[in-house]
Amino acid sequence: MEKENKVYDTSAHSWRFTESAPLPTGKWRFPKPVLDEKAKEEKARLSREEKQLLHEKLQRRQRVEEELQRRMKQFPPGKAPPDKQLRKEVIREDRLARAEERHVKNVQMALHVLNKRYPDRKYELGEITEKCTIFEYGSAYCHYNFTACSPTSDDLFCFAEVDANLENENDVYQCCTIGSGPDGYCMGCQNQRVAVTHPSRDMFIGGQESFGGFETDSKSDPDY
Ligand SMILES: [Zn+2]
Numbered sequence: 001m002e003k004e005n006k007v008y009d010t011s012a013h014s015w016r017f018t019e020s021a022p023l024p025t026g027k028w029r030f031p032k033p034v035l036d037e038k039a040k041e042e043k044a045r046l047s048r049e050e051k052q053l054l055h056e057k058l059q060r061r062q063r064v065e066e067e068l069q070r071r072m073k074q075f076p077p078g079k080a081p082p083d084k085q086l087r088k089e090v091i092r093e094d095r096l097a098r099a100e101e102r103h104v105k106n107v108q109m110a111l112h113v114l115n116k117r118y119p120d121r122k123y124e125l126g127e128i129t130e131k132c133t134i135f136e137y138g139s140a141y142c143h144y145n146f147t148a149c150s151p152t153s154d155d156l157f158c159f160a161e162v163d164a165n166l167e168n169e170n171d172v173y174q175c176c177t178i179g180s181g182p183d184g185y186c187m188g189c190q191n192q193r194v195a196v197t198h199p200s201r202d203m204f205i206g207g208q209e210s211f212g213g214f215e216t217d218s219k220s221d222p223d224y
Helices: 037-074 083-117 187-191
Strands: 006-009 014-017 124-136 139-149 156-163 172-177
Touching (some): 083 172, 124 187
Antiparallel strands (some): 006 014
16 A cells, blocks of 8 residues: 555644655646547648638739739829729629639539439539529528530539538539429529529528518628
């Protein structure tokens, strides 16, 4: 049995060490939090996302600066509009171009889902004919109409609903062809006067009639 290093001191009515405790040596640091595997993964993911965002921000800034310089050169010396005005235009156009890229990416993901369903038809994106972003109940959805072309099969006219913050194929909520059935009513697209053709109401989530929400305007939103 180990030697007891504490005794009860009756005069002080408390326990005390028989030998003084050794003082810690070296530089004291905050102990590192003990993270389990899941928390570690989450932390790494967040850090990756932060880096990615920063990277995108820097890229955007560089693109805007380059475009700004290019445009300035098109004016005769002293005739260029104020830098502020030109910059505003460039930023706005850049934002719209990014939103456009994002829509194409979303539809490509919907096509990927379609191709998984019909692996031998090898559909490719024909044209995105309508697009609309809907915000409701803290979620954002995009509705699309597009044509899917296949070298071995007839072209399809499709509807897709995806999460506006799409990351992977699980965020494609619907991708289907538009048949001859009745067009489901979508308040989201209707409010924005976008003529998306929808499948029947039970085939998509966003744009519910019960949502009496706010007017959304895809043109005024910074990202869409
Ligand atoms: Zn819609």
